[in-house]
Amino acid sequence: MVDDLRKYLNHLIEKVNGLHCILITDREGVPVVRSVTEKAPQLALRPNFISTFGMATDQASKLGLGRNKTIISMYSSYQVIQMNKLPLVITFIGSDNCNTGHILALESQIEPYLQDLGTIVAEAHKDM
Numbered sequence: 001m002v003d004d005l006r007k008y009l010n011h012l013i014e015k016v017n018g019l020h021c022i023l024i025t026d027r028e029g030v031p032v033v034r035s036v037t038e039k040a041p042q043l044a045l046r047p048n049f050i051s052t053f054g055m056a057t058d059q060a061s062k063l064g065l066g067r068n069k070t071i072i073s074m075y076s077s078y079q080v081i082q083m084n085k086l087p088l089v090i091t092f093i094g095s096d097n098c099n100t101g102h103i104l105a106l107e108s109q110i111e112p113y114l115q116d117l118g119t120i121v122a123e124a125h126k127d128m
Contacts, residue, residue: 002033005113009035012106018098020078021045022106023091024114026121027054032088033117041078044093053082053089072100083107085114087121 009022013035021040024033029047036045043049053071060068073080076096081103083090090110092103 005033005117006035008113009033009110012109013037016094016098016102016106018095019092019103020095021091021093022110023050023093024110024117025050025089025091026087027051027089029054029089032121039095040093044078044080050082050089050091053084053091057082057084070104085111085118088114088118090114 005024009024013019013022021036021044022034023031023036023045025031025047029049029051031047034045056071057068060071067084069084071082073082074096079094079096079098079100081092081094081100083092090107092106094100094103
């Protein structure tokens, strides 16, 4: 299952010009599945960077606007789009000029794979 998902993520990266990474992690930033090109910034792939999404989404939900679904961060050379699919977090890293709308549209294409993967991760966290 994971190998099929990794192949599919590689295919999606090729479809979106400027997309460097699709990373599926648990809430703490522990990688579950990833597809990365050589242009992906290595510092952004570390769990301590990825795990900040959990804190940011918790704070954003306190604004009274409902549950936060997506955070888009723009940097000088990259953009990071993180989607809340608890117990999973999907992180996309692309170049600064990558089409953000194309990345957001990938959510519906990845969604069917997340149900089983989310169940596995949730069960693993129960055992800890």
